[in-house]
Amino acid sequence: MKIPFLGRLFEKRSEEQPEKWWKIFTGNRSVAGISVTENSAMRVATVYACIRVLSWSLASLPLITYKRLERGKERAITLPIYNLLHISPNPFQTSFIFRSTQMARACGWGNAYAEIEFANGGPVALWPIPPWHVTPKLNAQHELYYTVRTATGDIDLPYYRMLHIQGLGTDGLKGLSPIQMAKESIGLSLAAEEFGARFLGEGANSGLVVNVPSGLSDTAFERLKTSFKESYSGLSKAHRVMFLEENMKVEKTTIPPDQAQFLETRKFQVREIARIFNVPPHMIGDLEQATFSNIEHQAIEFVVHTMRPWFVNWEQELSRKLLIGAANQNYFVEFLIDGLLRGDSISRSQFYNQMFMIGAFSPNDIREKENLNPIDGGDEYYIPLNMQPASWGSQPPATIGVASLKLLEDRKRSKGSAIIRYRIAKSFRPVFEDAGQRIVDREAQNIRRAVKKYLSERSLNGFMAWLDDFYRDFTKYIHKQIAPAANALNDAIRPAIADQIGQITETDKQIGEYVNAFGVRYTTSSSGQMKALLKEAEAEDIVDLHQAAESIEGRLTEWEEKRPSKIGMNETVQLANFITKTLFAGAGITKLIWTNTGAKPCPYCEEMDGRVVGIEKDFLGNDDKLNAEGEDKPMTIYRPTSQPPLHEGCECQIEPG
Numbered sequence: 001m002k003i004p005f006l007g008r009l010f011e012k013r014s015e016e017q018p019e020k021w022w023k024i025f026t027g028n029r030s031v032a033g034i035s036v037t038e039n040s041a042m043r044v045a046t047v048y049a050c051i052r053v054l055s056w057s058l059a060s061l062p063l064i065t066y067k068r069l070e071r072g073k074e075r076a077i078t079l080p081i082y083n084l085l086h087i088s089p090n091p092f093q094t095s096f097i098f099r100s101t102q103m104a105r106a107c108g109w110g111n112a113y114a115e116i117e118f119a120n121g122g123p124v125a126l127w128p129i130p131p132w133h134v135t136p137k138l139n140a141q142h143e144l145y146y147t148v149r150t151a152t153g154d155i156d157l158p159y160y161r162m163l164h165i166q167g168l169g170t171d172g173l174k175g176l177s178p179i180q181m182a183k184e185s186i187g188l189s190l191a192a193e194e195f196g197a198r199f200l201g202e203g204a205n206s207g208l209v210v211n212v213p214s215g216l217s218d219t220a221f222e223r224l225k226t227s228f229k230e231s232y233s234g235l236s237k238a239h240r241v242m243f244l245e246e247n248m249k250v251e252k253t254t255i256p257p258d259q260a261q262f263l264e265t266r267k268f269q270v271r272e273i274a275r276i277f278n279v280p281p282h283m284i285g286d287l288e289q290a291t292f293s294n295i296e297h298q299a300i301e302f303v304v305h306t307m308r309p310w311f312v313n314w315e316q317e318l319s320r321k322l323l324i325g326a327a328n329q330n331y332f333v334e335f336l337i338d339g340l341l342r343g344d345s346i347s348r349s350q351f352y353n354q355m356f357m358i359g360a361f362s363p364n365d366i367r368e369k370e371n372l373n374p375i376d377g378g379d380e381y382y383i384p385l386n387m388q389p390a391s392w393g394s395q396p397p398a399t400i401g402v403a404s405l406k407l408l409e410d411r412k413r414s415k416g417s418a419i420i421r422y423r424i425a426k427s428f429r430p431v432f433e434d435a436g437q438r439i440v441d442r443e444a445q446n447i448r449r450a451v452k453k454y455l456s457e458r459s460l461n462g463f464m465a466w467l468d469d470f471y472r473d474f475t476k477y478i479h480k481q482i483a484p485a486a487n488a489l490n491d492a493i494r495p496a497i498a499d500q501i502g503q504i505t506e507t508d509k510q511i512g513e514y515v516n517a518f519g520v521r522y523t524t525s526s527s528g529q530m531k532a533l534l535k536e537a538e539a540e541d542i543v544d545l546h547q548a549a550e551s552i553e554g555r556l557t558e559w560e561e562k563r564p565s566k567i568g569m570n571e572t573v574q575l576a577n578f579i580t581k582t583l584f585a586g587a588g589i590t591k592l593i594w595t596n597t598g599a600k601p602c603p604y605c606e607e608m609d610g611r612v613v614g615i616e617k618d619f620l621g622n623d624d625k626l627n628a629e630g631e632d633k634p635m636t637i638y639r640p641t642s643q644p645p646l647h648e649g650c651e652c653q654i655e656p657g
Contacts, residue, residue, distance in 0.1 A: 109177050178276055270284070319333045479519050501589070514578055570650075597653055
């Protein structure tokens, strides 16, 4: 493939850095006395960090070419420029390297250029050109063209052959260099950095004056100067004892760095430079004013207010220059920014739930956004049963058809509200699994450490005492992990219940009690299992500590593999029904109906389906036997059951009686 200007641009002359001609023509020395150029500015850590964040944020996102449809859009993967932008714009660079380089130039020089190579009627490659080699111009007919400086002379390119990413400018032809516009701030940072380096390099001492009352001959002066430099100058000689003679006195002449507010200046310059590039300070490592409550919002603001203008800039320039002609008028280029806007698991679950409830997302739409494979039947869209188009008024239009009316009536007669609550609860399984995984990981890590410490020292009593202390305190950690997930599920499920029964009461206090009860249940189970394993290893009042350690390790491995998914599966159903029952009771409902959602076929759940009890009563009591059609033996109930789940994996819900 022919390389249009790349070879000529990268000859010896192209290796010249722009500092030389900047110094000659632009007078780029700051008031602080430091020469500031685009390249020298990159030596300032804050400038480098800001440009890195901007460049890598843009380059890391998928850049997709779409085709407009009558409703919506689809990826135009067969279009030649799809791979050009998404994978590799030229044989030597990936899309990431090309875009990050161009973005760095746009942030530093205010402009980024790339020649567009055409073949067979369309673009086939993009070749980056250093911005200091390009000058945009207007001819006598006010037509835009670009003059490219090469080793063999200047070459003019028409506007359609130059991809030009232009930063903020004032003439519409080229962007202004942020480095030159802010050279005083950057120069101050460079000066402060040089001052600090020289201060340490000179032994962390301020400037000194040596006063000799009797005066010195030239020979004595040179000897004294050499002696001071060799004996006391430099970091390694900072704390040597200074010997003086002939009534000499040493006096400081400069302000110490603490009095000159050296550190405060450096801190301020970090934020000042971050302000130039509109980058939140926490994204470049300045966490002094960051909190857990504002970082996520700052990250979203970074996408909306910092990156979005750059995205639009790139998208419009790429679409304008690469999708030319009538055949391409229905195509456009767009960054896929969903990845930058992803919140934490709880925030995403709340968003997905709301979109699912209004029929905007199907289960497979949600799974796709979470990078999961689709499931059978997951393309169906659902809406609340008590909603209809406003245009219907009090009755649906006659034109809807008999079959559609029958379908609506069937849906009204279905277990709609229970199914909706089941789906909400199911959407929160990943959130509870994440919380469960953190709990199990912390628990297993601490127990393994204790086993190694106590059982290796044959201190069984020490290990037993440690277990009691650990699980007494561990409930606080469990509460910290589960409470956000429980509150999020509560917030998500309350609107669905309000749609069903009307006015609802507050449940914050009850949610706190539920989380505390979960912590007690969890720690009681864990502690009991650990002590049972120690009991099993006991023979003739002597515990086989090796066997005990192996048994404990096996149980921890089992917990790590299975417990998080059990928490996600069972606690979402348990908590959803707990919230429902609490709100039903607050609304004055006195009876409950066990409702099998039909999500998972189960003969025991089918047997329970439709069973009615008073809201204060249990559906099943301790040691009850539940018979089911087609099952060889009954299910024994080991604890009073006032609400689902009936068993592990049960997905039933309660309804008002």
